[in-house]
Amino acid sequence: GNSVTQMEGPVTLSEEAFLTINCTYTATGYPSLFWYVQYPGEGLQLLLKATKADDKGSNKGFEATYRKETTSFHLEKGSVQVSDSAVYFCALKGAESNYQLIWGAGTKLIIKP
Amino acid sequence: EAGVAQSPRYKIIEKRQSVAFWCNPISGHATLYWYQQILGQGPKLLIQFQNNGVVDDSQLPKDRFSAERLKGVDSTLKIQPAKLEDSAVYLCASSSQMNTEAFFGQGTRLTVV
Numbered sequence: 386g387n388s389v390t391q392m393e394g395p396v397t398l399s400e401e402a403f404l405t406i407n408c409t410y411t412a413t414g415y416p417s418l419f420w421y422v423q424y425p426g427e428g429l430q431l432l433l434k435a436t437k438a439d440d441k442g443s444n445k446g447f448e449a450t451y452r453k454e455t456t457s458f459h460l461e462k463g464s465v466q467v468s469d470s471a472v473y474f475c476a477l478k479g480a481e482s483n484y485q486l487i488w489g490a491g492t493k494l495i496i497k498p
Numbered sequence: 499e500a501g502v503a504q505s506p507r508y509k510i511i512e513k514r515q516s517v518a519f520w521c522n523p524i525s526g527h528a529t530l531y532w533y534q535q536i537l538g539q540g541p542k543l544l545i546q547f548q549n550n551g552v553v554d555d556s557q558l559p560k561d562r563f564s565a566e567r568l569k570g571v572d573s574t575l576k577i578q579p580a581k582l583e584d585s586a587v588y589l590c591a592s593s594s595q596m597n598t599e600a601f602f603g604q605g606t607r608l609t610v611v
Contacts, residue, residue, distance in 0.1 A: 419599060428589055429541070429602040474540060483554060484596035486531075488540040 387412040387482045391475045391489035398465055399497050406460040406492050408449075408475035416479030418442075418451050418458040419486070423472045432460075432473070470496045500524065502603035504590050510609045516578035519606045523571070523592030529553075531600060532565055532575050533589040541589055547573065548596060580610045 392407040410418065420432040420442070433442030438453035447462045458475060475489040503522040511517050523530050528549050533541035544563065546553040550570035558565065562581070567573040577584055587607050591600040 417597065417599070421602075428604045429591075431599055431601060434599050478597060478599075480597075483546075484529075485543055485546060485554060486541075486600060491540050 387416065387477060387479055387487045389475050389477055389487050389489040391473075391492055393490070394472075394493035395495050396492060397495045397497065400467055401464045402496075404460070404462040404465045404469075404494070406473055406475075406494070408458045408460065408489060410456050410458065410475075410477050410487075412456075412477055412479050412487075413481050414479055415453075416477040416481075418449070419476045419478070420447070420449055420458070420460050421474045421476060423474065423491075425471070429474065465494075465496050467496045467498050470494055502590055502592055502601055504588075504603035504606055506606055507604060508607050508609075510611060511580055513582055513610050514579040516576065517580055517608065518574050518576045519588050519590075519608075521573045521575070521590030521603060523573075523590070524594075524601055527592035527594050527601075528570075529593045529596050529600075530567055530573050531591040531593075532573070533591065535587045535589055535605070537586070544575070553596070577608075580608075582610050584608060585610045 388411045417436045419434045421429045422432045433444045435442040435451035441450045472491045476486045530547040532544045535541045545555040547567045565575045587605040589605045591602045593600040
């Protein structure tokens with residue numbers, strides 16, 4: 386069945402550092418891929434998405450590219466800020482799983498000033 | 499465009515009491531989801547509706563949880579009777595169709611004492 390694996394946290398970085406959070410998936414067909422962010426005490430917000438191979442999703446300085454050959458959707462940002470501290474979830478939606486969101490375990494990101 | 503609305507934001511009840519949560523999805527969204535998120539974990543799907551029909555409720559503890567979406571718009575989730583382990587954030591999400599991105603409400607934080 387479909388599954389998502391993302392790197393364990395917490396990830397601790399200094400402000401202005403480069404960020405990568407790894408996400409790999411297992412799925413048949415061509416699922417859509419998402420990154421959601423959850424700030425402390427808040428609900429989940431869609432950060433970015435990609436719906437087909439080689440698509441690049443981007444938002445608020447974050448980027449992720451749908452890599453079919455490596456089944457990956459790694460999240461990157463060139464220069465993180467303290468306000469980026471949150472939990473980041475990688476997820477996919479595909480026909481095989483009845484279009485339910487299949488979630489990674491989440492990665493807590495801590496940015497120190 | 500208004501987002502997904504949920505109420506209440508917070509609820510504290512004693513075990514064995516009942517509680518209900520309400521969700522109003524984004525206007526025109528056919529698919530509605532209820533998730534349970536325990537602190538430190540990813541969301542767990544409880545039930546998925548397509549219009550007013552249930553697509554998947556395989557992880558809904560049906561002996562105590564019930565959900566309805568009678569007119570295919572807003573939805574209620576009920577727990578009766580509540581247990582201590584039901585303490586969690588209950589998230590509602592909606593998407594325009596099953597294969598499109600889901601948007602989440604702020605959630606209801608339930609504490610069972």
